[in-house]
Amino acid sequence: MTHETAYRLHDLKFRYSEQFLLDVPSLEIEKGSSVGFAGPNGSGKTTLLKILAFLEKRYEGHLLFDGTDAREIGEEARTKVTYLLQDPYLLKRSVYENVAWGLKVRGERHGLRERVYEALDWVGLDPKTYASRRWNEISGGEAKRAALASRLVLKTEVLILDEPTANVDRKSAIGIRNAIERIRAEDGVTLIIASHDEVWLHEISESVLRVSGGKIVGRGADNIIHGPWRPDGRDLWTKTLSDGQAIFGVGPPTDDGIAVLDPSSIIISNSRPAGMSARNILKGVVAHMWEDGGSEKLRVEVEVSGAAFLCLITRFAADDLRLLPGKEVWIVFKASSMQWYRPESLF
Amino acid sequence: MGYITGGFLKAFQLLGTGDPETYSAVFTTLKVSSLSIAASLIIGIPAGFFLGYREFRGKRQVRTFVDTLLALPTVVVGLLVYAFISRRGPFGNLGMLFTIPGIAVAQTVLVTPIVVSLTATAIEGLDERMRVTLVTLGADRFRIALASLKEAQFAVLAAAVTAYGRAISEVGVSMMIGGNIKWHTRTITTAIALETGKGEFSMGIALGIVLLLLAFIVNWGLIMLKKRA
Amino acid sequence: MRKGKVLVALVLFACLLLFAGTTVFADAPVLRMATTTSTDNTGLLDYLAPYANKSLGIELQWVAVGTGKALELGKNCDVDVLMVHAPETELQYVKDGYGKDRTQFMYNDFVIIGPAGDPAGARGKSVPEAMKKIRSKPALFASRGDNSGTHVKELELWKLSGIVVPQKESWYIETGQGMINTINIAAECDAYTLTDRGTFIKYESNWEGKTPLIILIEGDKSLRNQYSVIAVNPTNCSKVRYDLATEYIKWISAPEAQRLIADFKLMGKQLFIPNAGE
Numbered sequence: 120m121t122h123e124t125a126y127r128l129h130d131l132k133f134r135y136s137e138q139f140l141l142d143v144p145s146l147e148i149e150k151g152s153s154v155g156f157a158g159p160n161g162s163g164k165t166t167l168l169k170i171l172a173f174l175e176k177r178y179e180g181h182l183l184f185d186g187t188d189a190r191e192i193g194e195e196a197r198t199k200v201t202y203l204l205q206d207p208y209l210l211k212r213s214v215y216e217n218v219a220w221g222l223k224v225r226g227e228r229h230g231l232r233e234r235v236y237e238a239l240d241w242v243g244l245d246p247k248t249y250a251s252r253r254w255n256e257i258s259g260g261e262a263k264r265a266a267l268a269s270r271l272v273l274k275t276e277v278l279i280l281d282e283p284t285a286n287v288d289r290k291s292a293i294g295i296r297n298a299i300e301r302i303r304a305e306d307g308v309t310l311i312i313a314s315h316d317e318v319w320l321h322e323i324s325e326s327v328l329r330v331s332g333g334k335i336v337g338r339g340a341d342n343i344i345h346g347p348w349r350p351d352g353r354d355l356w357t358k359t360l361s362d363g364q365a366i367f368g369v370g371p372p373t374d375d376g377i378a379v380l381d382p383s384s385i386i387i388s389n390s391r392p393a394g395m396s397a398r399n400i401l402k403g404v405v406a407h408m409w410e411d412g413g414s415e416k417l418r419v420e421v422e423v424s425g426a427a428f429l430c431l432i433t434r435f436a437a438d439d440l441r442l443l444p445g446k447e448v449w450i451v452f453k454a455s456s457m458q459w460y461r462p463e464s465l466f
Numbered sequence: 467m468g469y470i471t472g473g474f475l476k477a478f479q480l481l482g483t484g485d486p487e488t489y490s491a492v493f494t495t496l497k498v499s500s501l502s503i504a505a506s507l508i509i510g511i512p513a514g515f516f517l518g519y520r521e522f523r524g525k526r527q528v529r530t531f532v533d534t535l536l537a538l539p540t541v542v543v544g545l546l547v548y549a550f551i552s553r554r555g556p557f558g559n560l561g562m563l564f565t566i567p568g569i570a571v572a573q574t575v576l577v578t579p580i581v582v583s584l585t586a587t588a589i590e591g592l593d594e595r596m597r598v599t600l601v602t603l604g605a606d607r608f609r610i611a612l613a614s615l616k617e618a619q620f621a622v623l624a625a626a627v628t629a630y631g632r633a634i635s636e637v638g639v640s641m642m643i644g645g646n647i648k649w650h651t652r653t654i655t656t657a658i659a660l661e662t663g664k665g666e667f668s669m670g671i672a673l674g675i676v677l678l679l680l681a682f683i684v685n686w687g688l689i690m691l692k693k694r695a
Numbered sequence: 696m697r698k699g700k701v702l703v704a705l706v707l708f709a710c711l712l713l714f715a716g717t718t719v720f721a722d723a724p725v726l727r728m729a730t731t732t733s734t735d736n737t738g739l740l741d742y743l744a745p746y747a748n749k750s751l752g753i754e755l756q757w758v759a760v761g762t763g764k765a766l767e768l769g770k771n772c773d774v775d776v777l778m779v780h781a782p783e784t785e786l787q788y789v790k791d792g793y794g795k796d797r798t799q800f801m802y803n804d805f806v807i808i809g810p811a812g813d814p815a816g817a818r819g820k821s822v823p824e825a826m827k828k829i830r831s832k833p834a835l836f837a838s839r840g841d842n843s844g845t846h847v848k849e850l851e852l853w854k855l856s857g858i859v860v861p862q863k864e865s866w867y868i869e870t871g872q873g874m875i876n877t878i879n880i881a882a883e884c885d886a887y888t889l890t891d892r893g894t895f896i897k898y899e900s901n902w903e904g905k906t907p908l909i910i911l912i913e914g915d916k917s918l919r920n921q922y923s924v925i926a927v928n929p930t931n932c933s934k935v936r937y938d939l940a941t942e943y944i945k946w947i948s949a950p951e952a953q954r955l956i957a958d959f960k961l962m963g964k965q966l967f968i969p970n971a972g973e
Contacts, residue, residue: 174602208598552773555771561934564773645758646759650756663873663875
């Protein structure tokens with residue numbers, strides 16, 4: 120894999136309104152890498168993806184693609200990138216025409232039929248059945264697969280996918296995942312995906328960036344804890360959860376500072392621990408468990424008062440604790456293990 | 467009221483026996499309305515597209531102006547066009563008064579606002595996701611414009627049908643500009659006006675039915691076209 | 696690109712129609728006439744045109760409008776010849792230099808018609824008396840109100856009877872429409888009206904004789920309805936076919952056409968009396 124940079128963002132800001140701002144002080148995406156963006160709805164993921172796809176130009180700051188400022192980018196560079204909308208739109212024509220359209224626009228008519236059929240195969244749509252269907256004769260999931268095929272067929276250098284598996288049936292989700300895995304295996308394709316499906320996102324991406332409140336607040340699977348924080352009279356600051364439990368932190372930069380908590384700094388216990396120096400002892404329930412991309416560790420999601428805490432523990436420890444989803448546990452971490460989000464500290 | 471049943475009977479008699487006056491009026495009507503509709507589509511679709519697609523200063527005012535033109539009475543259009551193409555008018559040399567092209571020009575003035583307004587509305591109603599999709603699939607401006615028009619084709623077709631209906635049924639312009647000259651510029655509607663003026667009500671109703679049949683055939687043809695597309 | 700194909704087909708179709716229709720008449724020079732509705736509505740022009748076309752080698756096209764509008768079309772050079780029936784206005788028109796070679800060629804007469812019951816008691820009276828009866832009753836009176844020859848005549852009759860031309864009076868209905876429509880309106884509201892005899896005969900024929908309105912006053916000298924043809928003055932309009940207009944005027948006042956006019960009948964009744972050269 121080469122280590123050229125596909126994208127370089129610097130001091131990029133996008134203002135939705137007085138209150139909300141997408142703010143990316145610095146970000147680099149390498150060519151041929153696959154990057155995931157995780158985060159809640161309205162966090163700014165879609166806007167960021169649209170900016171990367173050159174579809175949104177009302178930003179301040181700098182976006183460089185292949186070393187060229189995106190504002191001065193030519194026709195050729197623009198066709199190196201394509202973007203799949205979260206809620207895709209099909210032209211009012213047949214599935215075949217939809218998939219072939221981008222190629223026709225590019226003047227690539229050679230072997231058109233074969234290429235369209237191949238792309239339909241990738242997303243699990245049988246060309247014989249689906250190629251001649253009209254846009255309104257297929258289900259939502261099939262439409263999303265057709266839309267994905269219309270992007271894959273272009274073989275662009277960069278593929279940007281906004282929630283590719285959201286709001287589709289199981290079969291379509293599988294078709295979409297298979298197709299994306301296939302494209303990922305190809306050399307030199309830069310894959311940028313936003314998804315709620317974090318398990319899959321971790322599988323498919325080399326790195327996952329967490330977006331929250333218009334900011335990239337963490338790398339990997341860090342836990343993000345938003346304020347507001349109140350001083351508790353001592354050196355500590357506290358945030359009270361809805362069920363009355365409290366989280367303690369040390370000296371946030373502002374009242375509404377964002378805390379970043381490394382999953383491996385959380386301890387899970389079967390019973391309420393006593394006599395510990397750690398300030399944060401929270402009662403919760405195991406929600407999900409999954410393997411961490413081939414390592415010997417397990418990711419365990421513990422739900423505490425409606426908020427999810429991601430913990431990274433050894434398989435051995437998990438066996439020992441007999442962890443299963445639904446089991447009541449306590450999570451423990453030091454107040455000082457919470458880092459405060461500072462843009463410059465991330466990269 | 468014997469007029470009505472008499473009118474129906476007469477309508478089928480006129481059509482069935484190939485009455486030359488009736489067929490002359492039918493063909494004149496077809497000629498005039500086809501010419502005017504072709505011209506209004508050629509002018510109106512690009513104009514409506516531009517109006518619906520592009521953002522520019524004063525766009526809303528232009529829209530309001532075009533929408534106001536929809537209410538233009540036919541006699542006003544007739545008067546206006548008459549003033550221009552009368553021998554005394556600026557385009558008098560063309561000798562267009564009392565000719566089919568003359569009526570077609572006036573009808574074009576009459577129905578182009580319909581095409582412009584409805585096309586603009588159709589284009590404005592297009593999904594924003596469509597534009598994003600076209601751009602990300604690599605389309606340039608021209609391609610986007612073309613594809614947008616195609617996406618809106620049924621609405622544009624509806625605009626054409628509405629405009630055709632207006633052209634085929636108007637009487638003011640045909641009367642003023644055409645002069646209702648027998649075998650030349652007598653359309654179905656001016657013939658109806660004439661027959662009514664002569665007190666031949668059942669003949670008027672018969673011609674009205676012929677006009678309806680014509681409109682029906684045109685609409686039906688377009689529906690077939692839409693089905694096939 | 697089906698849309699494009701449809702469009703092209705439409706344009707071709709329109710062109711085809713246009714040429715298909717026009718070639719038939721392309722040979723003969725066209726003489727354009729503006730005429731009054733009465734000559735057209737009675738069918739006189741349809742009857743005369745083939746003879747004129749044949750003997751003059753022209754194609755006569757006419758636009759049937761009120762006399763006022765016909766004169767206006769001549770003023771704007773939009774027609775070559777006029778066939779109108781408002782003598783005083785015509786004389787002024789010629790004097791003003793818009794028309795030339797005014798030739799009287801036929802007349803018919805106006806009649807005052809009204810409800811069969813004759814509520815104003817106008818039947819058989821002289822014109823001024825009858826007008827006064829209608830005025831003083833007052834019975835309803837329907838007026839064309841459109842500057843047509845008939846309207847001009849009606850205004851003359853009011854003046855002749857010493858009555859100020861009625862305006863905005865509840866018994867005086869200005870229809871602003873053609874003769875037949877005005878008669879129909881009069882019939883619907885039991886009103887009196889002035890009409891040329893030709894149109895009334897046509898109206899009767901539509902009703903197969905059983906008309907709600909009947910002729911109450913006829914034959915008075917003041918009711919004569921004189922028709923004339925006028926050439927549009929070529930010094931005013933350089934492009935008019937003055938040559939053809941002159942030929943047409945000659946033709947219609949010659950014995951052959953005069954006889955044809957005398958022979959023109961509707962429901963067995965003669966409509967117009969030729970009087971060229973009188």
